Amino acid sequence: NAGVTQTPKFQVLKTGQSMTLQCAQDMNHEYMSWYRQDPGMGLRLIHYSVGAGITDQGEVPNGYNVSRSTTEDFPLRLLSAAPSQTSVYFCASSYSRFRDGLTYGYTFGSGTRLTVV
Amino acid sequence: DAKTTQPNSMESNEEEPVHLPCNHSTISGTDYIHWYRQLPSQGPEYVIHGLTSNVNNRMASLAIAEDRKSSTLILHRATLRDAAVYYCILNYGGSQGNLIFGKGTKLSVKP
Numbered sequence: 001n002a003g004v005t006q007t008p009k010f011q012v013l014k015t016g017q018s019m020t021l022q023c024a025q026d027m028n029h030e031y032m033s034w035y036r037q038d039p040g041m042g043l044r045l046i047h048y049s050v051g052a053g054i055t056d057q058g059e060v061p062n063g064y065n066v067s068r069s070t071t072e073d074f075p076l077r078l079l080s081a082a083p084s085q086t087s088v089y090f091c092a093s094s095y096s097r098f099r100d101g102l103t104y105g106y107t108f109g110s111g112t113r114l115t116v117v
Numbered sequence: 118d119a120k121t122t123q124p125n126s127m128e129s130n131e132e133e134p135v136h137l138p139c140n141h142s143t144i145s146g147t148d149y150i151h152w153y154r155q156l157p158s159q160g161p162e163y164v165i166h167g168l169t170s171n172v173n174n175r176m177a178s179l180a181i182a183e184d185r186k187s188s189t190l191i192l193h194r195a196t197l198r199d200a201a202v203y204y205c206i207l208n209y210g211g212s213q214g215n216l217i218f219g220k221g222t223k224l225s226v227k228p
Contacts, residue, residue, distance in 0.1 A: 033215060042204070042218035043161065058215065090160050092216070103149060105163030106216060 002026050006091050006109035013081040013116045021076040021112050023091030029107070030096040032074040036060065036087040037111075043090060049074055050096065081116045088113050121205045126223045129195045137190040137222055139205030144185050149208045151216065152179065152190045154201040161204065161218075164190065200226045 007022045033048035045058030049068040065077040094106040122140040129135040152164040172179040178191040204221040
């Protein structure tokens, strides 16, 4: 059971380049989300998904796209990287609420540290 | 999303109990109280969550006030590994709500 796996762990991009941050979970979690964390700050929600084929915007969605074609994967795409997107990105997942009458916490990946120059 | 208030920082001695407070005076009846911690250079880690009753697990205990307007995360014996930022978050229970992070409490543990 690997939990939430994020790749790559580190990435340097040039301004204007595009790339995809990968997130995969093997816990059959319906809910997945992406956060960014800037130095000395708390995490801010970028996009989230409550199931395959369903995505929605969070607090800071501009400059990012997501899709959810399978339950396991939730990739985050940077369309045209900007220095303001330099941050650490975390993916999280969880069961949907009240599965089997219980509620659950969220599992986070170890993060992708992205630098845009 | 309902807001929580936590002290910016706290200090503790190793092997002593730690009580981390959280105020959430605008909590609604369906909000669950979640606690996460983030060790340096790592992703957040789930600690515990609850709705009305006190909760215990292998990591910590969660004490919830009777009016639910405040809660306390209790680490029974702090270790150096417990030094982290602790986040108290209200999570809407009606559906799979998002976690909205504040700045949390930075816990330092002295040997």
